[in-house]
């Protein structure tokens with residue numbers, strides 16, 4: 549019944565329309581090259597295991613000009629639909645929700661504000677009152 553106008557993706561095995569096939573393969577999240585590049589772009593920082601949000605991802609993606617990194621909509625779609633599923637797919641922690649950020653907005657203690665100087669034993673250089 550259905551004409552043979554699709555071809556399976558070698559990475560995710562999905563049947564892809566022949567007209568979209570090469571574009572899909574080049575940005576398929578199951579393609580190891582795409583997964584690695586996308587994961588690096590999603591990290592908060594190079595050492596971080598936490599993932600950035602969609603808006604920042606789009607800004608970084610445009611700046612990176614790496615054609616193998618899918619846009620956030622296509623990326624989410626490929627991973628199951630949500631940004632949380634993207635996190636699971638690439639193996640990073642998902643971003644904190646605005647509720648769980650509340651605790652992080654508590655005022656810092658003296659030790660937290662001056663962790664670096666205290667650590668090197670130069671508390672005498674601290675000038676409180678300036679930020």
Ligand SMILES: [Zn+2]
Nearest residue numbers: 557559560576
């Ligand atoms: Zn694929």
